[in-house]
Amino acid sequence: MARLAVNYYSQVLGMDRMMQVILPELSDHMPAWTAADLQDIPVLYLLHGMSGDQDVWSRRTSIERLVRQTPIAIVMPSTDLAWYTNTTYGMAYLDALLDELPKKVATLFPQISQKREKNFVAGLSMGGYGAFKMAFSNDQFSYAASLSGALMGDPNFPNRTTWQNDAYWEGIFGDMSQVLGSKNDVITLAKQQVASQKHLPKLYAWIGEQDYLYQNNLTTLPQIAALGYDLTFETSPGTHDWYYWDKQIERVLEWLPIAYQPEERLA
Amino acid sequence: MARLAVNYYSQVLGMDRMMQVILPELSDHMPAWTAADLQDIPVLYLLHGMSGDQDVWSRRTSIERLVRQTPIAIVMPSTDLAWYTNTTYGMAYLDALLDELPKKVATLFPQISQKREKNFVAGLSMGGYGAFKMAFSNDQFSYAASLSGALMGDPNFPNRTTWQNDAYWEGIFGDMSQVLGSKNDVITLAKQQVASQKHLPKLYAWIGEQDYLYQNNLTTLPQIAALGYDLTFETSPGTHDWYYWDKQIERVLEWLPIAYQPEERLA
């Protein structure tokens, strides 16, 4: 796989942005691949959590090693700390990632598929929220996965109490007491998607049983499933940390319709 | 010179950040330099403008070539689009760059001087504002330079009309009608610095005579000089564009107390 650190200009945000991209390439490392295999490539948009950026998945996990035998593109963008949201302060991160980024990707990497059935989104914590939010907002994505998602369909949203800065939260979401039911609430977005009779994305969620977001996930995910989504929900011992995400991102790869080719592991 | 792309964690902003750093190194390229020359190195913090980031100075100018014969460190951080300001939405970019970044630099690069007489700051457009703002906010910097600075000591601040998004401006600065006289107004900051009888930084400013900020600079800079600052103010034909900043950053290097060693130019 080739790895690309990309500086691009986001007209929506009005500033230079970075993304990290992993792209399949032809070589004797994967001798069975042909040029045809590297056209119309499926793509996973992989979203970071709070405190991360476009590089954090590659710095804290083995994501590139995991996918090296599977012809898939991984696109890792950044939302800064802005929750994949059109903020109240005029920075439209959701538009930048949901609408502009796929067009940017189409321009820079025409070999990446624009088809719904080959476009997937996943993320961790804030990025789990982002993945579901993006998947519910339109019908671009056929699969969406949340790892330790900060899903915010729960009035007792726990991130807000661990990260105490009201100005910050209101800057992103506006009046926090009004988030439920709004365009920033994943359950509301899910309901709207169901009502509009678009395709529904398949969903995967994992949360560690010792995670401070465990109850949030237990409360929120069944509500989403009850709307008619095909949701695979898994839990296992774990906290809100990278060791688990390195493990669980492989579960996402196994779950995606990409003929994931795992590496040999003798022990 | 060595060039370093640095990912670091900002506790103030609560997220991973990037800076680009240029550091002198010993080699036959500069045979006269000794190990002693590379201790307590002077440093120029070089700030980007709107739409830029930590990489933009290196992408659009020859800054690294210009300084290659001068033992100085260049530190290029990013404020995103947030004006080197503690925003109303709880993201304290000014604290992150004025207070936290020098400590971060001291930890990662102990050879960079922490002395006021060896700490300088410069920037373009929004970064010219940032450079003066940071230099006026405490006494860390002995020299500060603004190129095409969006100085915001003028009620008819032109950037606001060319970049129309009230939510954005108010997110950064709060009520825009109250900026003059506030902690985000460079003239007010300058007055406070004079009043507190700290050392005053030496100042340099350049603006192109066809720049849409030309009148802003003509109005603002004399007010600052009148407070007692040693200001070198220069203008020449030019607009608000990178060609001029590639030229003018060399004027800044000549002006700084760093024994700038220009390259040979036969034609």
Add this chain to the structure above:
Amino acid sequence: MARLAVNYYSQVLGMDRMMQVILPELSDHMPAWTAADLQDIPVLYLLHGMSGDQDVWSRRTSIERLVRQTPIAIVMPSTDLAWYTNTTYGMAYLDALLDELPKKVATLFPQISQKREKNFVAGLSMGGYGAFKMAFSNDQFSYAASLSGALMGDPNFPNRTTWQNDAYWEGIFGDMSQVLGSKNDVITLAKQQVASQKHLPKLYAWIGEQDYLYQNNLTTLPQIAALGYDLTFETSPGTHDWYYWDKQIERVLEWLPIAYQPEERLA
């Protein structure tokens, strides 16, 4: 323009390699560009000299700023210190850059043209030699430019005396007394190209009048022109240094058939 730092795997060299790539993108920076303008994009392969690598053009010049208004891709690969040559020690840098790299580029960036009339190559010093060598080796390139080229069509090749390490030179080229007339001699390559009646690339060369390679260029270039090549040869005051290459790469851009759009310069 987007800027990409690319890690890819070279099967020919058997190792991970890096290239830096500049790609046009759609945004309000260039509002007149359409999606059609960013297909079948012309490409300039831009080669470094001794001591450089894939990043050195961007670190020492303003290349990205110069091309930002022109829909062209710039691909900057690395030959390490190996002269764009299939070395005697089994590292086939010429094959890697002449044959494998364009295929790699076609895979990763399908929008870059594979057409001869849109493929160009230029370089400085060792890279000037590399540019002519690659252009003479087959008919992939329609234009080739040498800046301060170490052209090696001269028995008194000056680089060898300034960089004294016989094992190094023989490692690259074999018996140095046999280089003239060999596949590593640009005049010999030029003769072979003429004899094979392929298309001949248009050539540009510049050398500084104070460059230690000046006589080498004065001796070599007329021999190439005499073979029937359309050569534009320019000299001006200058030595073997980056200030001149930052200037002269713009001459190359003006000379290429790319409708180069220079920036405004009021002074």
Add this chain to the structure above:
Amino acid sequence: MARLAVNYYSQVLGMDRMMQVILPELSDHMPAWTAADLQDIPVLYLLHGMSGDQDVWSRRTSIERLVRQTPIAIVMPSTDLAWYTNTTYGMAYLDALLDELPKKVATLFPQISQKREKNFVAGLSMGGYGAFKMAFSNDQFSYAASLSGALMGDPNFPNRTTWQNDAYWEGIFGDMSQVLGSKNDVITLAKQQVASQKHLPKLYAWIGEQDYLYQNNLTTLPQIAALGYDLTFETSPGTHDWYYWDKQIERVLEWLPIAYQPEERLA
């Protein structure tokens, strides 16, 4: 931890080189660390194998995540494909990494310890050979680790038969029939180190039981131990692949005298 992509100039090799560096930093991520903890920091030089470069450890493993709670610097340089060897073709990679790089590190990162007891080296495959070679060549390193090392103390050196290119091997090592007993043979280097009565480094080695280098390690390592080295030698099921190195590098961290702080793992 901060992560730095460093371009530096190697005078020994005569070209720009890259290294990737991980450095501890102060933040609320590691609230117990003090400024004193980040002085005189222990350092692990971590070496890549054939086909890799300075980035490959971070791309294929979770090395940065593993060390994030331990105050240690990781320096990942590149030898290209040259076996950490002063090649016959005049490129002195061993000198560049053994002698020049620590001085470079001392200049750029004065906080990294220069003390033998805090300098360690490890690598995989070709880098396992490099780690032992560097550790045996002088007394800079107190600990050295080889993972799946291509140790080359065996006349039936297997890499040579899997990578068939005599010119390549002779370019690196000269006459391959003369390597045993030469300065490129780790057993010979070990004997010389013992004879010179320097400190001996502590050694760790791991090899997968299905690795094509398994017999090579079984043959070579006891000869080294018999010389008086304190060698910890472990094997387990595994082939010559990154999954195992991601696992085994943690064993190295546990073995080093660095108070390695492993992450929590509930499952």
